[in-house]
Structures are given as structure tokens and as C-alpha cells.
Amino acid sequence: MDCQRCGACCAHYRVSFYWAEADDAPGGHVPVGLTEPVSPLMRCMAGTNHRSPHCGALQGQVGQQVGCRIYADRPTPCREVQPGDPQCLKARAAHGLTD
Ligand code: SF4
Ligand code: SF4
Known part of the structure; x- marks a missing residue:
């Protein structure tokens, strides 16, 4: 795959993820502008808390060519x-990617 x-x-x-992974916390690295609050202690990647999730850092077309704008972070x-793990296979199946 x-x-x-x-x-x-x-x-x-x-x-x-835990809020302090975002870069407004000391030692955080995930750009906070690409996150959304979930609870006082948790954030998520913007766009992934929707009925049809799509991370705001994902570039390209799912199933064709994609990239993560913040891969290192x-x-x-x-x-x-x-x-190939269960989460991967479940996500791929939901997008019709079964091979
Ligand atoms: S790998 Fe990148 S594009 Fe994919 S969910 Fe994580 S931050 Fe978003
Ligand atoms: S679902 Fe995620 S881990 Fe699995 S092949 Fe696709 S991008 Fe990679």
C-alpha cells in the first residue's frame, strides 16, 4: 500500500490528540491554526470532526495522489x-479502496 x-x-x-501537541504549547509542534477544539484538554485536526471528515492538512485527491502539508509535525x-493495519483497512474500505 x-x-x-x-x-x-x-x-x-x-x-x-492532547492539546499540548499544538504549537501554542511549549514544545508543541502541530500548527494550532490547523486544529479545532474538542474539549478543554483535547484538539483535533481541523476538518476531521465532521460527518464527512477531511483533514485540513491533506492535499490532493484521496485514492489518487495525496500529501500531508505538515508531515514532519x-x-x-x-x-x-x-x-495494512485494521484502522487503515477500515478507512480504505470506506473510500472504496479494497486492494
Ligand atoms: S497525516 Fe497529515 S493530512 Fe493526514 S490526518 Fe494527519 S495531519 Fe492530517
Ligand atoms: S489508509 Fe492511511 S495508512 Fe492506510 S494506506 Fe491509506 S494513507 Fe496509508
Whole structure:
């Protein structure tokens, strides 16, 4: 599986994380302008808390050619999904990417 030709997980889940991963906290790295509040302690990537999630940092077309605008600074959940794992396969199936 080639993530650069997929992006399904960036357009399927709410990508939420501890607020201090954002760069308005000391040591934070995720650009806060690309996040939305979820609760007093949690944020998510903007666009992922919608009925049809789509991360605001995702460029390109899901299933064709994609890129993450903040790849080096992406939050923890983005680093945990691995190609071929259950979360990956569920997201791909939801986008009709079954091979
Ligand atoms: S981890 Fe899976 S769903 Fe996410 S971009 Fe890569 S192949 Fe697609
Ligand atoms: S921050 Fe990057 S890797 Fe994470 S969901 Fe958004 S586009 Fe995907």
C-alpha cells in the first residue's frame, strides 16, 4: 500500500490528540491554526470532526495522489496508523479502496 496514493485515513477518522501537541504549547509542534477544539484538554485536526471528515492538512485527491502539508509535525494519531493495519483497512474500505 502506498500512502501517497491513498490518504483514506486522513479522510475517515476524527484525528484528536492532547492539546499540548499544538504549537501554542511549549514544545508543541502541530500548527494550532490547523486544529479545532474538542474539549478543554483535547484538539483535533481541523476538518476531521465532521460527518464527512477531511483533514485540513491533506492535499490532493484521496485514492489518487495525496500529501500531508505538515508531515514532519503531524500529531500522534497520524503516526500510529500503519499501512495494512485494521484502522487503515477500515478507512480504505470506506473510500472504496479494497486492494
Ligand atoms: S495508512 Fe492506510 S489508509 Fe492511511 S494513507 Fe496509508 S494506506 Fe491509506
Ligand atoms: S495531519 Fe497529515 S497525516 Fe494527519 S490526518 Fe492530517 S493530512 Fe493526514
